[in-house]
Amino acid sequence: MALKRMLENWSDLRKRDYYEDEPYMWGMSIDLNKCTGCGSCVTACYAENNLPVVGKERCGSGHAMHWMRIERYWEEPEGETDIDIEQSDYPERGAHYTPMMCQQCNHAPCEPVCPVAATYHTPDGLNAQVYNRCVGSRYCGNNCPYKVRYFNFFDFSKDIPAPLEMQLNPDLSVRSKGVMEKCTFCVQRIRSAKDKAEDAGHRDYIEDGAVKTACQQTCPTEAIVFGNLKDDDSKVKTLWAEHEVELNRHEQEKVEDARGYRVLEELNVEPSVMYLDRVRDTEA
């Protein structure tokens, strides 16, 4: 019976769309033409999400808990560059910066490996982490191609000296030892905006811009845009469309001059974050 149903509905079942009836699909766009790599987003994320400061030694052991980090590279990716690489002893074209955080993959490699289903996908496209359920196997962190999952090797919250703890955001928990954590797209802000919209009588609609992630809110060059990919009028959807990046395509069609791409897209993990190429004036 089950087989029959499968065969009859084969094309429907194979269709790759996520939660068709769900009004939200959260996505992001990061413009590397504007990002200066200053790191304001990193600190904003610490402030918003109760991220612990771990100190020098633990940073050295790779235990820093920066959900959002700025990656800095000096060189172009080999064989992939559109601009001529000049021979020089100096990086005359500056640095390559990119903010890197959980890409909220829709085919997330972290999700199927969790033995207790602590990480799962929400209908609105978030890769969620249930702290209460997490047993700390760290399989998810191992499987993440972006290395954006952070494990609480210690009870960092116990190290917060008074009165610094007064700053902690009451909208989300302070994680304890043995728990994996990562960027949530500021889920607490999304939930509160949803509640407010529902209070105002819009069950399925949050106005574009009503939810801003902490990193987006503080970005001095407004390089980060966040919003609902299912809202055709949203800024983020417009940007994705303009730069010809779509969900449900594991490899984007190469459009000449289009700057949009998703990092490590070829892994078919369906990230929800689109980056726009860095730009340099080769005439200079």
Place this chain on the structure above:
Amino acid sequence: MKQDKVDDKLASDCTRRTFLKAMGLGSAGSALVLSGCGDTDIVNEVDIEVRKELVLPNVDPQDFVRPGVEMYYASTCRQCPAGCGVHTRIREGRALKLEGNPVSSVNKGSLCMMGQAGLQGHYNPDRLTKPMVRKGGKLVEVSWDEAEDTLIKVMGRKNSKLAWLNGATSGHHAALIGAYLDAVGSKNHFVFDTLPPAVGHAANEKMFSNAVPKLALDKAKLIVSFGADFLGTWMSPVQFAKQYADFRNAPRGTLVQIEPKMTLTGANADRWLPIRPGTEGHLALALASLLAQDAKYAGRVSSDVLASLKDVDIEAVAKATDISAERIHKLHHLLTSHAPSLVLSGSSAEGFEHGSQAANAILLLNVMLDNVGKTILPREEVDFPDLHPQLGGWAQLKSFVDGLNHGDFDTAVVFGTNPIYQAPDFMGADKAFAKAKTKVSFSMFPDETTMASDVVIPIHSPLEEWNTSMPAYAVEDGQLNLQQPVMNPVFGDDSTRAFGDVLLTLLQNIDAQFKRWDSYQTYVTDALLTMRPVLVNPPRATVPGQTPEEGFKQGILSTGFVQLKSKKSKPIVAKLEPVDLPTATGDDAKFPFHLVPSPRAGLWDGRHANLPWLQELPDQLTEVVWDSWVEMHPKTAESMGLITGDVVNVKSSSGSLTAKVVVFPGIHKNTIAIPLGQGHTEYGRYAKGIGVNPYKILNAKFDKQTGELATHATQVAITKVENRGDLVTFAHGDLVLESNTSTQAGREIVKTVTAEQFNREEKEV
């Protein structure tokens, strides 16, 4: 009878004038006269009692705490002199998050990392919570009563030998400090802040008659910046980042950055050029001489200036600057093919004995390229000079130290700056400071200067006090930012006090007219109410039953700033002087490396070293955390057999320090850079004992025209001390051995397209 009336009127006018002066509202000229608006003395009409009840509720939990409901209060960020507007998120009476105020013209809703970390200063576990007085050589905590008595004894009387040193300030703090010094009869007022570019301001003042002209980065098609790190640490980084974002929109502007050590701005440049330190002016001069070959550009400058541009040998400049003649010609071509452009002079070009002349040569390019009036705009005239920003500089610190050394001062008061930490060893600031009979420090933290003082007054954080301030670099002239307490004092009512309140109490002891105000809050509120006639669109009552005063106060507190009317000033007429640069000198055999003390966006000049979020925020260029380091070019490191993590001794003729090497490609081969910010010997658990302060080993060299410290003129020698120290960097896996490279290992993580492609694509969109 008639005569009496006139006398009365004169008398009341007179008190009114001194009264306005007391509130920092003394007028510079006839441009804006408060009394010209025909209304009577507003100050006298307002009942102080009523006012108090109205404005206080922001810190009154009963009215304003609704469990689970967040509120936002407008205030101003005081993490650096830029003065960004903030909205503070409050829940259950606690400040939880700072976000940019979208209507403030300074930052338009954004904040930098330092602004975000303002909360950690506010809740810092190492904040001073009790006043302290030195007894038997040790600072001991005392009650506020005792502290006040002591303060009145040492500061509450006429004393022409009192010296006052404060950090960059403005608004009513500046006004009240001025009033206090007038009252005690002291002329020894010094302002010292490390990073405001004092040499550049002086050069701008000389050439454009505007110390801080308005810069339109967004209007420029090309920016050539000689070491101005406008995205990181220069004047108003968030504001400039906003303009930079517009500048990068299609058609995309081009940025060329010329500096010996790559800054954050350099890392974002289309072309970053490493130049030999101290030769920036020479390069500018070479470009000017190339421009002068065309009558179009030569015609914009006078003949004596043109004469100084003759006989510039491009090949010789290329040799001196380490920038090839071909590149100089290409730069010349860029400058002539982009209009309008903008040429900036920053601290790494200005930090030399010939710093003013270098800035002169660099700014001259703007005149030749006709940028003045297009991307360099005049400031409008704003009245009330007492409220204007005072940025100060090293020259004033030197006068302060010299005065102490000569025994000119018996009482030294320090507020909002930390000279003992900042001053180079050769200045002997610590020994000089010890010479003052009484040292008073108003401080939030146990910094070096505070711990060397005799009377320590713990003050409120900027989130706990009332205040006004003006941005160091204003976008809209006349913006006066407001601060209001967004929550009750963190450490309770009997702990810290507002600086304004303490100073006002002192003033009341000397000058009875200040008894009119029972607190700094009423002083500020009074001043703002008095200023209403000269404000642009002062808020009015919006709720029925509200008095105009109530409406005004509510309105300005929700906006977070007021806008003073300003008067259009005349267009800038550049006053040019011939450029007079010394011949570039060769390398010093004994001290072969130039030392760049580089400020970091984050720790700034060291004042944020006690904020753990900023200690753990990786340096934008080297990705090092919680440390000091010596940046060195890979070729140089290789020739000396050094790798990242090796411990070296850096020696100048004035001193030496020890730090770890970071092999870093973005630095001129003959240069090393040591970041500012660390090397605290006090300043709380997060700052104390970490790293070194490169300012300490600077040589006694000063800019010849302004007397500012030549921060970039020191040369050093390097010797290896030991292998691999405990340096921590996030530079991807290559923790210690090869941090000069961070490749993408074939993965397409950040890819680059050309500006031409970008402009084409954006056009299609």
